[in-house]
Amino acid sequence: MTLSDTAQVRGDIDPSLLATFPPNFQWGVATSSYQIEGAAEADGRSLSIWDTFANKPGAVYQGQNGDVAADHYHHMREDVALMAQLGIRSYRFSIAWPRIIPTGVGAVNASGLAFYSQLVDALLEHGIAPMATLYHWDLPQVLQEQGGWLSRNTAFAFADYAEAVVGHLGDRVKHWITINEPFCISYLGHADGKHAPGMRDPQAAIIAAHHVLLGHGLAVPRIRALMPDAQVGITLDFSPIYAADDLPETRQAVTSEDTFRNRWFVEPVYRGTYPETLFAEQHVAPPPIQEGDMALISAPLDFLGVNYYSRQLIGGDPDNSGSTRAIYPVPGSAHTVMGWEVFPQGLNDLLLRLHRDYAPAALYVTENGAAYNDEWDGGDRVSDPERREYLVAHIEAVAHAIDQGAPVQGYFVWSFMDNFEWGEGYSKRFGVVYIDYPTQRRIVKDSGHWYHDLLARAPGSPAR
């Protein structure tokens, strides 16, 4: 059976595909600090660039922000217990730098660390493996005031912060992700202005990108020095680009968009160079690369984290011969309420391509999921059949990739619970657990019940 046969909208996974997953596969859910924690001023936390950005008029849907979010900071034990009830085996969360080193560099804030230490203990008590992301976009505002990621110093500050965290949690957390989605940090934050810090300067994005990667490269050996048995990786987001026709201009546009969207970060990390055509095609100068930077950035990793949501389709423009356009919406395809095309084949193709071209030691799908207009009945039921179908099709795509040789060792649903969806505020819900924000009540969605049921049937389940 091919993926296109199985990717039809379906309510459950083909049992023969489920058997493809190894018994130690990390079935998980993912979140990030600013999106769920709230407690913006608790226990010495300082402001992050997202606090500042969210409070700029027009930056976020209805002026919303992460001050309270899902108030996970105060519901942490309940949330971990709920994960355990759902049979979750692994939890990917991120750590807020402004809680750990509120001044950006310098003294460590013990009460900020204590929160994550308690979280890790609670996870381990429930038999859930922690996977910690060190940077999911909440840079201390005080560092932004000194240049943020445009300053090379921020890369060194990040490595110091990483060392402080790993020094305290590394005895219990074995999986470490340095940076989440450098593309979004660099491009959405510095060129397109839709994310913090809200700059609109393509050259700034290129410079920020290099410093983010340098921060990663500086942190990796320091994590390893503290915890020789740590598994260390980075999470990149990909959006595979497909051609809708065979025109030469389409082929050229696909190649150039792919370089920008998919190769900008994976090539420095896995090959130690930026893609050759990247800077000219983006009409920018190369970043300030110092001697030794690329070697640091490309030091071997234990895994590559992959975030996948959708693809882009490009075709020749019938109204303007010789030029191309993004085909959107894609005729005949389903789309989520983010407007993203549902395209599970893209995840399969992506995992195989990464395996073939970069040979990472292991791959984790560190985010995959969808936003829909869920219907809560006001009681115990949230009906979200489309999310379940999305997850079924994408988990099947992962199974096919494993079957075809890709070393995928885990899959994390984005997201455990509804949360602050950046510029979309609370208007978009990605969780398998519903949050009723006025009461902070948690209600497991139908997709969450289905995921529970799936994990109980998956190889390696304690319930089997």
Ligand code: GCO
């Ligand atoms: C990401 C983002 C998540 C988003 C999700 C949906 O890593 O892309 O980290 O925070 O919420 O991708 O847009």
